Amino acid sequence: MRAAVFYGPGDLRVEDVEKPEPGPGEILVKTSVALTCGTDLKTYLRGYPFTKPPLIMGHEYTGIVEEVGEGVDWVKPGDRIVTVNSAPCGHCIYCKLGKPNLCESLMDQIIGFTVNGAYAEYVKVPPRVARFNLYHVTEDVEPVEAALLEPFSCVVRGQRLIRIDLGDTVAIIGAGPIGLMHLLLAQISGSKKTIVIDISPDRLRFAEELGADVTINNRDENAVERVKEETNGLGADVVIEAVGRVETWEQSLSLARKGGKVLLFGGCPSGTKASFDTYMIHYGELTIQGSFHLTPQDVLRAMRIIESKKLPLKRLITREARLDEIVEMFNRIRQGKELKVAIRF
Ligand SMILES: [Zn+2]
Numbered sequence: 001m002r003a004a005v006f007y008g009p010g011d012l013r014v015e016d017v018e019k020p021e022p023g024p025g026e027i028l029v030k031t032s033v034a035l036t037c038g039t040d041l042k043t044y045l046r047g048y049p050f051t052k053p054p055l056i057m058g059h060e061y062t063g064i065v066e067e068v069g070e071g072v073d074w075v076k077p078g079d080r081i082v083t084v085n086s087a088p089c090g091h092c093i094y095c096k097l098g099k100p101n102l103c104e105s106l107m108d109q110i111i112g113f114t115v116n117g118a119y120a121e122y123v124k125v126p127p128r129v130a131r132f133n134l135y136h137v138t139e140d141v142e143p144v145e146a147a148l149l150e151p152f153s154c155v156v157r158g159q160r161l162i163r164i165d166l167g168d169t170v171a172i173i174g175a176g177p178i179g180l181m182h183l184l185l186a187q188i189s190g191s192k193k194t195i196v197i198d199i200s201p202d203r204l205r206f207a208e209e210l211g212a213d214v215t216i217n218n219r220d221e222n223a224v225e226r227v228k229e230e231t232n233g234l235g236a237d238v239v240i241e242a243v244g245r246v247e248t249w250e251q252s253l254s255l256a257r258k259g260g261k262v263l264l265f266g267g268c269p270s271g272t273k274a275s276f277d278t279y280m281i282h283y284g285e286l287t288i289q290g291s292f293h294l295t296p297q298d299v300l301r302a303m304r305i306i307e308s309k310k311l312p313l314k315r316l317i318t319r320e321a322r323l324d325e326i327v328e329m330f331n332r333i334r335q336g337k338e339l340k341v342a343i344r345f
């Protein structure tokens with residue numbers, strides 16, 4: 001079968017590899033669609049701490065069950081399914097504490113990072129993922145919508161933690177695919193006003209098209225002042241950082257009103273240190289919330305929202321391509337020409 005194999009930073013090759021066979025508890029899926037993701041681009045450019053090449057990349061996908069391994073009786077060949085890229089072990093201390101996103105062995109079986117992924121004609125779903133984080137895809141859900149399950153589940157997790165209240169003004173820093181998913185979800189969460197902040201005019205225009213009430217260019221305008229203007233001098237009720245840079249982490253606190261909530265969603269490079277005005281956090285009684293990855297409950301809730309068809313999530317896919325165009329597509333994303341690309345098989 002054809003697959004995009006990562007050999008090291010900057011070295012991704014589309015080549016023929018052996019079609020995998022499902023072992024006990026595993027499921028072999030014929031890929032319909034695989035999406036590009038910012039993390040894939042980062043891995044392609046710089047590598048990923050847990051990724052040992054050679055490895056087939058790709059983790060946002062959907063497809064049709066080709067074959068099931070021993071003991072799998074919840075799906076059968078021909079079923080349309082989607083999975084996320086990981087699943088918790090169920091027995092470590094964090095799983096028992098009800099924090100399965102922090103599972104101690106989460107990294108053991110991550111599709112596209114530590115086990116072969118979905119930039120391939122077939123993908124083998126590891127046992128844990130097959131058991132905990134797999135869903136059937138109903139007829140009216142399009143493959144590109146289903147394939148968004150993993151990143152959208154992470155967004156759902158973040159907003160479940162931060163809880164947007166009715167009538168809140170929500171400021172989102174970052175208008176990439178993740179920031180825009182936060183925007184779409186905030187719009188159906190009872191918010192009064194959504195403000196999107198980015199440095200790219202193209203992305204801000206797209207945020208406007210998706211219904212952002214206010215957009216702010218973080219390079220040309222004073223975002224803190226503008227957010228105050230839009231909130232009667234108060235600051236936003238909820239601020240979501242979806243960039244993953246120290247400057248925007250630090251900025252996010254200045255955008256919140258007293259008593260407001262800040263979701264630090266974007267992951268910065270490891271070792272990053274940020275500094276904050278303690279006065280704001282103490283006397284302003286800010287709630288600062290981190291968010292990492294997803295839990296099976298987030299996946300369930302994300303799947304329900306995808307099935308509801310209430311969000312135009314598929315608009316985040318700006319182009320379709322073939323597998324052998326993958327490197328070109330990563331370059332287009334890097335140049336800001338695409339948000340997400342759907343690789344069709
Ligand atoms: Zn992803």
Ligand SMILES: [Zn+2]
Nearest residue numbers: 089092095103
């Ligand atoms: Zn665990």
